[in-house]
Amino acid sequence: xxxxxxxxxxxxxxxxxxxxxxxxxxxxxxxxxxxxxxxxxxxxxxxxxxxxxxxxxxxxxxxxxxxxxxxxxxxxxxxxxxxxxxxxxxxxxxxxxxxxxxxxxxxxxxxxxxxxxxxxxxxxxxx
Amino acid sequence: xxxxxxxxxxxxxxxxxxxxxxxxxxxxxxxxxxxxxxxxxxxxxxxxxxxxxxxxxxxxxxxxxxxxxxxxxxxxxxxxxxxxxxxxxxxxxxxxxxxxxxxxxxxxxxxxxxxxxxxxxxxxxxxxxxxxxxxxxxxxxxxxxxxxxxxxxxxxxx
Numbered sequence: 001x002x003x004x005x006x007x008x009x010x011x012x013x014x015x016x017x018x019x020x021x022x023x024x025x026x027x028x029x030x031x032x033x034x035x036x037x038x039x040x041x042x043x044x045x046x047x048x049x050x051x052x053x054x055x056x057x058x059x060x061x062x063x064x065x066x067x068x069x070x071x072x073x074x075x076x077x078x079x080x081x082x083x084x085x086x087x088x089x090x091x092x093x094x095x096x097x098x099x100x101x102x103x104x105x106x107x108x109x110x111x112x113x114x115x116x117x118x119x120x121x122x123x124x125x126x127x
Numbered sequence: 128x129x130x131x132x133x134x135x136x137x138x139x140x141x142x143x144x145x146x147x148x149x150x151x152x153x154x155x156x157x158x159x160x161x162x163x164x165x166x167x168x169x170x171x172x173x174x175x176x177x178x179x180x181x182x183x184x185x186x187x188x189x190x191x192x193x194x195x196x197x198x199x200x201x202x203x204x205x206x207x208x209x210x211x212x213x214x215x216x217x218x219x220x221x222x223x224x225x226x227x228x229x230x231x232x233x234x235x236x237x238x239x240x241x242x243x244x245x246x247x248x249x250x251x252x253x254x255x256x257x258x259x260x261x262x263x264x265x266x267x268x269x270x271x272x273x274x275x276x277x278x279x280x281x282x283x284x285x
Binding site: 027028029030031032033035036040063064065067068069070071072073 | 190
């Protein structure tokens, strides 16, 4: 099945699937805001992006799909990218996970649900 | 997690009167107060907390759906309700479209997992166009309640 012509080679390269395992490390998990950031970043790339958690595989470019993962902190997610810019897409998406989606560590306390607290325990004062 | 695990059926509103983002949040929180799910003294701080969360980024997740939410010590388990705005409301949603379907969630502090599982259920069901269309067309809270029950039991087949 080898196709020595250059067209075939390029075609093969463009269909190559690269993957990377990442961990959800923000304490609130993949809730609405990080899911939006993730899908938004995924849509910037031509490659097909899929996220896999155990047997659950979803379209990384759809926020609704990403939310159905219900991925809590500590969940291992495999990002799969298939297409011409797969490597760069994986780098960009991996960075989002590494940066914890720029989440404040305790966003719901930041939102002042008790009316007079700012940031609470375990805080990251610089944020 | 199923809708019946967190949706207060007597707080469902099929036609919200509000025509603004804060207005619909207020109306839904009031519905939870009237249904006895949250105490009146927490009403204002819950509304404020939800609006502050919206300032971090709209929970209008697209497809005419929003999931306004907060954590609050005034609840000991996840409570939520559903509302429909037939004309739609500008919720600064991620895709810019007006929002017709609202799922409002209030969860106890330190239970992010419950919140995620509720979001999982809502988003999974909302991928079904038929479910969305029928919800928007609901004539009253009982219709909505039935749709949620149907989704809980099998998904709304198209």
